[in-house]
Amino acid sequence: MAKVVFNIWRTNPSGGEFRAYETDITEGMVVLDAVHQIQAEHANDLAVRWNCKAGKCGSCSAEINGHPKLMCMTRMSDMPEGKPVSIQPMKAFPVIKDLVTDVSVNYRVKKSIKKFKPRSPDAPDGTWRMAQVDIDRVQEFRKCIECFLCQDVCHVLREHALHDKFAGPRHMVYNAALEMHPLDIEDRTGDLKNAHGIGFCNITKCCTTVCPENIHITDNAIIPLKERVADKFYDPLMKLFRIFSK
Amino acid sequence: MVQFVWRDVRGLVRAPMFYGYLDRLEDILMASYETYHHDVLVIGSGGAGLRAAIEASVAGVSVAVICRSLLGKAHTVMAEGGVAAALANVDDRDSWKVHFTDTMRGGQYLNNWRMAELHAKEAPDRVRELEAWGAVFDRTDDGKILQRNFGGHKYPRLAHVGDRTGLELIRTLQDYAIHQKIDVYQEHTIVSLLKEGEKVVGAFGYDREKGLFKVFHAKAVIMATGGMGKIYKISSNSGDCTGGGISLAYHAGAELIDMEFVQFHPTGMVWPPSVRGLLITEGVRGEGGVLRNKQGRRFMFDDIPELYKGQTSTDEEEGWRYTQGDKNAKRPPELLTRDHVARCITREIKEGRGSPHGGVYLDIAWIKEKISNASEHIKRKLPSMYHQFKELAGVDITKEPMEVGPTTHYIMGGVRVDADTQMTTVPGLFAAGECAAGLHGANRLGGNSLSDLLVFGKRAGEHAAVYAKGTKAGSVDDKQLEEIATWVLSPFERESTPTAENPFQVQSDLQEEMQKLVGIVRVESELNEAIEKIKAFRERAGHAACGGNRGFNPGWHTAIELKHMVTVAEAIALAARERKESRGGHFREDYPGKSEVFAKINVSIQKDAAGNMVVKQVPKLKIREDLQQIIDEMK
Numbered sequence: 001m002a003k004v005v006f007n008i009w010r011t012n013p014s015g016g017e018f019r020a021y022e023t024d025i026t027e028g029m030v031v032l033d034a035v036h037q038i039q040a041e042h043a044n045d046l047a048v049r050w051n052c053k054a055g056k057c058g059s060c061s062a063e064i065n066g067h068p069k070l071m072c073m074t075r076m077s078d079m080p081e082g083k084p085v086s087i088q089p090m091k092a093f094p095v096i097k098d099l100v101t102d103v104s105v106n107y108r109v110k111k112s113i114k115k116f117k118p119r120s121p122d123a124p125d126g127t128w129r130m131a132q133v134d135i136d137r138v139q140e141f142r143k144c145i146e147c148f149l150c151q152d153v154c155h156v157l158r159e160h161a162l163h164d165k166f167a168g169p170r171h172m173v174y175n176a177a178l179e180m181h182p183l184d185i186e187d188r189t190g191d192l193k194n195a196h197g198i199g200f201c202n203i204t205k206c207c208t209t210v211c212p213e214n215i216h217i218t219d220n221a222i223i224p225l226k227e228r229v230a231d232k233f234y235d236p237l238m239k240l241f242r243i244f245s246k
Numbered sequence: 247m248v249q250f251v252w253r254d255v256r257g258l259v260r261a262p263m264f265y266g267y268l269d270r271l272e273d274i275l276m277a278s279y280e281t282y283h284h285d286v287l288v289i290g291s292g293g294a295g296l297r298a299a300i301e302a303s304v305a306g307v308s309v310a311v312i313c314r315s316l317l318g319k320a321h322t323v324m325a326e327g328g329v330a331a332a333l334a335n336v337d338d339r340d341s342w343k344v345h346f347t348d349t350m351r352g353g354q355y356l357n358n359w360r361m362a363e364l365h366a367k368e369a370p371d372r373v374r375e376l377e378a379w380g381a382v383f384d385r386t387d388d389g390k391i392l393q394r395n396f397g398g399h400k401y402p403r404l405a406h407v408g409d410r411t412g413l414e415l416i417r418t419l420q421d422y423a424i425h426q427k428i429d430v431y432q433e434h435t436i437v438s439l440l441k442e443g444e445k446v447v448g449a450f451g452y453d454r455e456k457g458l459f460k461v462f463h464a465k466a467v468i469m470a471t472g473g474m475g476k477i478y479k480i481s482s483n484s485g486d487c488t489g490g491g492i493s494l495a496y497h498a499g500a501e502l503i504d505m506e507f508v509q510f511h512p513t514g515m516v517w518p519p520s521v522r523g524l525l526i527t528e529g530v531r532g533e534g535g536v537l538r539n540k541q542g543r544r545f546m547f548d549d550i551p552e553l554y555k556g557q558t559s560t561d562e563e564e565g566w567r568y569t570q571g572d573k574n575a576k577r578p579p580e581l582l583t584r585d586h587v588a589r590c591i592t593r594e595i596k597e598g599r600g601s602p603h604g605g606v607y608l609d610i611a612w613i614k615e616k617i618s619n620a621s622e623h624i625k626r627k628l629p630s631m632y633h634q635f636k637e638l639a640g641v642d643i644t645k646e647p648m649e650v651g652p653t654t655h656y657i658m659g660g661v662r663v664d665a666d667t668q669m670t671t672v673p674g675l676f677a678a679g680e681c682a683a684g685l686h687g688a689n690r691l692g693g694n695s696l697s698d699l700l701v702f703g704k705r706a707g708e709h710a711a712v713y714a715k716g717t718k719a720g721s722v723d724d725k726q727l728e729e730i731a732t733w734v735l736s737p738f739e740r741e742s743t744p745t746a747e748n749p750f751q752v753q754s755d756l757q758e759e760m761q762k763l764v765g766i767v768r769v770e771s772e773l774n775e776a777i778e779k780i781k782a783f784r785e786r787a788g789h790a791a792c793g794g795n796r797g798f799n800p801g802w803h804t805a806i807e808l809k810h811m812v813t814v815a816e817a818i819a820l821a822a823r824e825r826k827e828s829r830g831g832h833f834r835e836d837y838p839g840k841s842e843v844f845a846k847i848n849v850s851i852q853k854d855a856a857g858n859m860v861v862k863q864v865p866k867l868k869i870r871e872d873l874q875q876i877i878d879e880m881k
Contacts, residue, residue, distance in 0.1 A: 026519065027518050027519065028518015028520045028639070029520045030520060030521075033520045039801075040754070044748065044749065044793060044794070044799075044800065044804075045792065045795075045800065046800065047800060049316070050485055051321070051485050052484045052485070053484075054324060054521075054525075054634065055634070055637070056324050056410070056413065056630070057315075057320075057323045057484065059319050073637055073638070075637070075638070096798055097797050098798070100798050103316070104432075107317065107432075110421075111424050115422075116379065116380035116421070118378060118380075121378075127377070127390070127391075129390065130385055130389050132385040138382050139382055139384075142382055142417065143413075146318055146319075181380065181382065
């Protein structure tokens with residue numbers, strides 16, 4: 001058993017500060033266990049969001065030693081030995097209290113994305129047929145647990161706070177899941193270009209790096225969507241064709 | 247109090263408006279509240295809650311959903327294996343009748359037969375409907391929804407998405423619901439239901455962010471709050487599963503039944519200690535995983551119950567063929583019902599044949615003897631399991647066996663409901679999903695929970711809307727509100743009293759005792775001890791204190807929810823003492839056999855006028871003739 005110091009961000013009337021807490025670490029513990037222990041022993045009112053503690057709900061996102069991570073999936077044994085561990089809330093969102101941030105913007109953006117619209121059923125009994133190979137890529141996107149770590153690390157949102165101009169990586173993944181769904185017949189490319197600002201992404205791939213579900217956000221979701229937007233709006237031959245076909 | 251909501255979503259700094267003035271005790275104790283009106287109020291935003299809300303909104307009434315956490319984070323995300331529905335896509339011998347029979351057999355015939363019938367008949371439509379709403383299930387070779395084998399299901403019946411079916415289900419419902427006319431209150435906690443005479447007319451709660459009180463008036467209220475795993479120390483459940491809804495309904499006068507039937511899932515992680523209890527899907531065994539003790543013996547072959555002798559294989563090779571889809575093979579004993587597998591594992595551990603960390607071995611890596619690309623196959627079929635063991639235990643399940651042991655997983659009991667309408671015994675109050683009881687009887691089959699949410703979530707939404715349309719809005723007297731507000735704020739006042747208790751300490755002590763005394767193997771003397779201790783816990787919960795202010799304060803939240811945890815713990819212990827036999831999820835060391843008397847009885851729990859918990863034995867519903875015939879034919 002080792003004692004480890006945690007510097008945890010605590011909000012106060014003047015904004016907030018890191019406060020140091022010491023707690024015992026035993027084998028196999030994850031950062032969220034340590035936070036719970038500190039909460040139970042020293043700081044009953046320490047605010048932290050969590051639900052499943054199994055990497056499935058995406059609630060306990062935070063920045064651990066500066067890295068955006070799920071607290072429940074970060075093992076203490078992976079922390080540098082003998083050094084304090086810092087935990088702070090996600091920077092791209094307004095802080096509500098301590099480690100809890102206001103992520104409501106994500107729910108509003110999601111609602112603005114056109115909903116799933118299936119083609120008419122393939123079989124008389126109202127069902128569809130899809131091949132597994134055709135849904136593999138969509139299933140990758142649907143693994144998303146909405147932890148919003150990709151939104152947190154995206155510099156368009158984090159550094160430039162362009163939440164009203166760029167939907168962010170999570171919602172690109174959501175768009176991709178809908179656009180590449182074999183049954184979907186809706187067209188979202190116009191929205192992607194304009195309302196959701198896909199052009200803001202300059203493919204630095206930070207979102208892919210932090211995704212706890214290992215979704216290839218940039219390569220598999222954003223770039224193909226950019227290509228669709230480019231095909232539709234920026235293809236010179238198609239533009240000529242459209243001018244003359246008017 | 248000023249109703250001042252200040253938000254700047256784009257700004258990175260938030261004004262610290264509640265600090266300072268809310269830190270003064272008199273401000274903290276200010277009991278004003280905001281009021282909201284809806285026709286149907288759904289408490290809980292997991293699968294059942296969202297499905298109910300969607301259905302009620304379709305009916306054209308005004309609907310609100312209360313989420314205790316953020317939308318889409320409910321315990322449903324943790325469901326892994328699949329949703330059971332007799333689609334007959336993989337084996338055309340399947341039908342609602344077989345599903346019905348399997349569910350009744352699994353529940354040891356204590357199920358509400360009508361619920362089992364409706365469930366088996368309607369589950370296929372509910373699953374197909376999800377596909378129309380955008381769910382992407384794994385496919386068969388001919389492009390239909392793929393189905394997998396699971397314990398207690400005669401044919402491959404579980405529609406699934408790898409081992410993250412719950413996530414697919416909740417996300418599909420969530421993404422569909424946000425485009426319906428549904429008001430969503432995220433991070434709100436309900437602390438009490440509101441009544442006018444006998445009727446439920448609303449609910450009282452607070453928002454987590456600021457701790458402001460909210461009064462929700464509603465013509466009908468649907469409880470969809472899920473389970474209670476967190477009253478045990480070792481549990482597969484999400485942090486929200488504290489039994490809140492069962493307790494709220496009980497305190498509002500609703501009858502509870504079958505509370506003694508708690509399901510201990512046979513395969514939870516046992517190492518490292520901090521993840522002890524975390525679920526390992528039954529899908530591992532469905533895909534060919536086997537259980538072994540430390541001598542390497544497949545001990546499940548040693549004890550096959552009478553009820554399942556006819557359909558269980560006694561040959562390892564045949565068991566393997568079954569998992570690979572051989573229609574003529576019988577299922578391996580690893581896929582017997584959960585209650586039985588959990589007890590066999592407990593026996594192996596108790597008799598010294600367990601693994602180093604107090605479990606047994608679950609081996610899927612062995613299938614490399616059978617198929618060439620085993621490692622890839624396992625990663626594709628069981629991606630989260632692979633991930634979970636790699637990340638949290640440093641174990642590669644494609645190379646080594648897992649160490650597993652039983653974990654508290656599900657409560658079959660809960661609020662008694664009418665099978666067709668999901669109305670509880672209190673007018674205006676409905677319940678669906680895990681917090682409701684009846685469908686699963688003494689033991690739930692894997693996969694029947696997700697289908698339960700969909701089938702009865704829909705029914706609850708539909709019938710709550712009908713009820714709301716035929717009802718006038720009730721009113722709540724201020725005295726009721728004041729009493730609740732005073733109680734909810736009392737932990738702040740106790741902070742510096744000499745008897746003040748740390749709410750987290752009380753919670754963890756309760757979990758320890760429940761694990762020890764009301765766990766997988768029960769005995770009268772320990773149950774008596776538990777009942778005495780729970781009384782003391784009720785006392786301690788009454789002393790739970792918290793500091794800080796009302797803004798997002800987990801100490802305060804826990805202090806309030808202790809009441810629910812203690813209520814549910816007491817109900818389980820009392821019901822477990824009442825049932826003097828062993829059946830399904832309930833095993834009594836002092837009454838190890840089944841009893842003819844208790845075969846005909848459900849244990850009921852209700853609050854009497856004096857506020858005491860009263861236990862009664864009620865005769866189980868008499869099954870309809872034609873359904874009994876189906877059961878007899880398929881014996």
